[in-house]
Amino acid sequence: MKRIGVLTSGGDSPGMNAAVRAVVRKAIYHNLEIYGIYHGYQGLIDGEIKKLELGSVGDIIHRGGTMLYSARCPEFKTEEGQLKGIEQLKKHGIEGLVVIGGDGSYRGAKALTERGFPCVGVPGTIDNDIPGTEFTIGFDTALNTVIDAIDKIRDTATSHERTYIIEVMGRDAGDIALWAGLAGGAETILIPEDKSNMDDIVSRLKRGHERGKKHSIIIVAEGVGSGVDFARKIEEMTSFETRVTVLGHTQRGGSPTASDRVLASRLGALAVELLIENKGGRAVGIVQNRLVNYDIIEALAQPHTLDMKMYQLSQELSI
Numbered sequence: 180m181k182r183i184g185v186l187t188s189g190g191d192s193p194g195m196n197a198a199v200r201a202v203v204r205k206a207i208y209h210n211l212e213i214y215g216i217y218h219g220y221q222g223l224i225d226g227e228i229k230k231l232e233l234g235s236v237g238d239i240i241h242r243g244g245t246m247l248y249s250a251r252c253p254e255f256k257t258e259e260g261q262l263k264g265i266e267q268l269k270k271h272g273i274e275g276l277v278v279i280g281g282d283g284s285y286r287g288a289k290a291l292t293e294r295g296f297p298c299v300g301v302p303g304t305i306d307n308d309i310p311g312t313e314f315t316i317g318f319d320t321a322l323n324t325v326i327d328a329i330d331k332i333r334d335t336a337t338s339h340e341r342t343y344i345i346e347v348m349g350r351d352a353g354d355i356a357l358w359a360g361l362a363g364g365a366e367t368i369l370i371p372e373d374k375s376n377m378d379d380i381v382s383r384l385k386r387g388h389e390r391g392k393k394h395s396i397i398i399v400a401e402g403v404g405s406g407v408d409f410a411r412k413i414e415e416m417t418s419f420e421t422r423v424t425v426l427g428h429t430q431r432g433g434s435p436t437a438s439d440r441v442l443a444s445r446l447g448a449l450a451v452e453l454l455i456e457n458k459g460g461r462a463v464g465i466v467q468n469r470l471v472n473y474d475i476i477e478a479l480a481q482p483h484t485l486d487m488k489m490y491q492l493s494q495e496l497s498i
């Protein structure tokens with residue numbers, strides 16, 4: 180391969196820039212030409228493609244977001260959209276593509292691979308929900324954002340003796356809620372993988388109250404339901420004053436942590452190595468601190484699994 184491309188797609192995550200930087204520098208290190216595709220698959224269809232140099236990725240390792248921009252592109256789910264994308268890649272002489280994004284973006288990479296165009300997926304999402312890797316780029320930064328919020332809310336919760344609900348991202352995966360809840364010492368963690376009922380939640384709160392607890396922090400992953408609805412129900416079922424904070428898109432931003440920058444650098448570089456070896460149709464990841472690569476099509480067929488032992492631990496530590 181002489182010329183490869185890189186794009187970022189779907190929900191952005193802190194560390195995507197560090198991954199783009201790694202792809203660009205690793206490619207140039209190995210004498211490849213590297214092209215940036217702007218605005219994800221939409222930009223691919225529209226031909227927003229520019230050659231990148233070493234200096235194009237200077238001063239971005241510490242920045243959140245993505246210098247290549249991101250987009251959602253429904254047209255890319257169609258055969259017509261995918262063929263237009265391949266046409267653009269061929270027009271620019273690009274022979275392989277690194278796709279940095281979440282599981283939706285992986286489906287796009289899988290579609291290109293199935294049409295004969297080699298792609299490698301790099302897991303860039305705060306949700307930590309990509310099968311085959313223990314961690315995704317951006318998860319650690321998002322966790323630290325949530326923990327910072329929990330610590331601050333804990334201060335005010337203590338002063339006012341209230342119950343606080345913090346709603347975090349995670350439509351289908353409870354990783355952010357679980358890890359942040361464990362690290363932040365939350366009393367209750369509500370995750371999509373284990374739908375607790377209101378009676379459980381209220382009896383936990385009451386048990387704590389009887390033990391003399393004056394305040395309580397509940398972390399709700401958005402996939403379980405709205406924090407506002409939970410607060411209303413808690414107030415209906417108890418006498419506890421309850422407040423809600425929805426962290427929303429603050430979780431997507433910010434300067435990536437050291438851990439995310441290192442992960443992004445390692446995974447971005449590995450993706451280029453695979454393309455150099457002509458290994459398309461792969462996804463890269465990390466398992467027990469070792470870099471791995473695996474078939475992107477098989478990976479997408481697997482469910483994401485949450486560490487249920489850790490969930491159990493979170494419950495044991497917050498009795």
Ligand code: ADP
Nearest residue numbers: 189190251252255256280281282283284286287
């Ligand atoms: P994420 O990558 O963060 O999960 P999305 O689910 O929005 O974000 O997916 C990002 C983009 O990937 C979509 O807008 C679309 O262009 C592309 N994509 C998603 N699913 C498919 C699919 N089944 N086939 C082809 N492209 C897809």
